[in-house]
Amino acid sequence: xxxxxxTSPSNRAGWRSxxxxxxxxSSTQLxxxxxxxxxxxxxxxxxxxxxxMVDECMRAWVSEKGPYDPNANWLSNALLANIHHQSxxxxxxxxxxxxxxxxxxxIGPNLKGVTSQLTFKxxxxxxxxxxxxxxxxGELEPYNAVTCLTALExxxxxxxxxxxxxxxxxxxxxxxxxxxxxxxxxxxVVIHPDESKARPLPLGAGDCLIFSCWMLxxxxxxxxPDKDRRVLFLRYADADAVEVYNGRQAxxxxxxxxxxxxxxxxxxxxxx
Ligand SMILES: O=C(O)CCC(=O)C(=O)O
Numbered sequence: 001x002x003x004x005x006x007t008s009p010s011n012r013a014g015w016r017s018x019x020x021x022x023x024x025x026s027s028t029q030l031x032x033x034x035x036x037x038x039x040x041x042x043x044x045x046x047x048x049x050x051x052x053m054v055d056e057c058m059r060a061w062v063s064e065k066g067p068y069d070p071n072a073n074w075l076s077n078a079l080l081a082n083i084h085h086q087s088x089x090x091x092x093x094x095x096x097x098x099x100x101x102x103x104x105x106x107i108g109p110n111l112k113g114v115t116s117q118l119t120f121k122x123x124x125x126x127x128x129x130x131x132x133x134x135x136x137x138g139e140l141e142p143y144n145a146v147t148c149l150t151a152l153e154x155x156x157x158x159x160x161x162x163x164x165x166x167x168x169x170x171x172x173x174x175x176x177x178x179x180x181x182x183x184x185x186x187x188x189v190v191i192h193p194d195e196s197k198a199r200p201l202p203l204g205a206g207d208c209l210i211f212s213c214w215m216l217x218x219x220x221x222x223x224x225p226d227k228d229r230r231v232l233f234l235r236y237a238d239a240d241a242v243e244v245y246n247g248r249q250a251x252x253x254x255x256x257x258x259x260x261x262x263x264x265x266x267x268x269x270x271x272x
Contacts, residue, residue, distance in 0.1 A: 019049030019089055022098045025105050033106065037169030038201075038211035044098050044150060045206035049089065053232065054152050056087035057118055068124040077125055080118040083232070084272070090116060091272065094234055099148050100256050102210065103236035107144050110239035110258030112265060114145065114251050121160045121229040126221035128160065131191045133174055134235065135213035139244040140251055143173065145213040145237040151203035152230040159229040160222040161202045162209055165193055168216035191216065213237075239265060 021043050025033070033039040045053065061080055068077055084091040093099065094113050103111055134147050155161040174191060193216055201209055211217060222229050239260035242248040250262040254269040 016049075016052070016089065016092055017096070019046055019052055020044060020093060020097045021046055022101065024101055030105060033210065033212075036166045037215040038164050038166070038209060038217075040201060040203065041102070041208045041210065042204070043206050044208045045093075047206075049093075050152060050206045053087065053089040053093070054230070056089050057083060057152065057230070057232070060086040061118060061120060065120075068122055070127075074127065074129060077127070078119055078121055080120070082116060083118050084113075084116040090232060093150075093232075095254060095256050095272075099150075099208070099210075099234060099236065103146050103148075104257055106146050106210075107236060107238055108258075110260060111236055111256050112239045112241070112251070112253035112260065112268075113234065113256050114140070114237045114241065114253035115233065115235035117233045119149070119231045119233045121219070121222040121231075123222060123224055123226060123228055125160075126223060128220040129218055131165070131193055131195075131216050131218045133191075133214050133216060135173060136176065136191075139173060140213060140237050140241045141244050141248075142238050142241060143213055145235055145241065146210050147213065147215075148208055148210045148234045148236070149203075150208045150232040150234070151205055152232060153205045153228065154203070155229045155231070156202040157200050157220070158222075159224045159227050160219050161200055161229070163198050163200050163218050163220075164209075164211060165195070165198050165216040167197075168193060169212040169214035171216070172214060174214075 029039055060083060064080060084094045094116050149162060176191060203209060237251060239255055239258055241251050243251050250265055252268045255266055260266050
């Protein structure tokens with residue numbers, strides 16, 4: 001697939017744009033995203049960017065997380081929320097990095113960042129994550145939110161890379177019928193799709209897998225004796241996206257481009 005490369009615009013001076021490789025999606029890549037529901041974009045992080053991000057993220061991870069606990073849930077073993085509060089490199093990437101241009105091509109001119117977290121499956125973490133849509137865990141409308149998983153090191157099937165079910169985004173919103181109480185308690189969404197077309201998507205360090213909010217995806221555990229699988233999970237949505245599960249309140253998230261009709265979105269994390 002061809003990639004149209006662009007340099008970082010001069011108005012980005014002031015942040016470490018040398019950490020990232022700016023790019024815009026070609027028409028072939030956009031078509032792939034819309035038809036298949038996902039796309040792998042190579043090398044969005046420079047070598048220095050990946051190193052800086054790993055250093056900053058590991059500092060945050062080690063200060064908050066202990067060793068893998070087989071009796072604990074996914075959340076406590078694998079997720080560190082709001083990592084942009086703790087890492088300058090993640091903050092720059094989330095608010096001003098190449099993914100903002102890419103999300104704009106897919107979503108439109110008005111954009112907010114709605115999730116930033118580490119999803120780390122360190123060696124010893126052998127639990128997978130069942131098939132789901134990211135919109136299944138918190139339905140946002142409009143239905144064009146984009147999940148972006150940036151690999152902080154090479155990953156593959158042994159270390160628990162992501163699997164996708166190409167074109168499954170065409171199923172639309174799947175509502176597995178959890179009660180409000182179950183949702184609030186973080187119950188797992190269980191979906192059993194036809195897996196015959198499922199495919200693993202190993203990523204190189206610095207590559208990014210992006211997919212639609214309706215894309216069915218899963219991962220297996222990390223069965224490597226000596227390798228971690230560290231991924232930065234970011235999600236972007238339309239600046240006026242609402243939380244369907246929460247009385248259609250505006251989802252709070254930093255405005256990264258354009259305008260929002262909601263003053264509280266326009267003000268959110270503005271000075272971060
Ligand atoms: O990190 C993984 O292996 C799976 C994570 C995932 O699918 C998610 O957080 O939506």
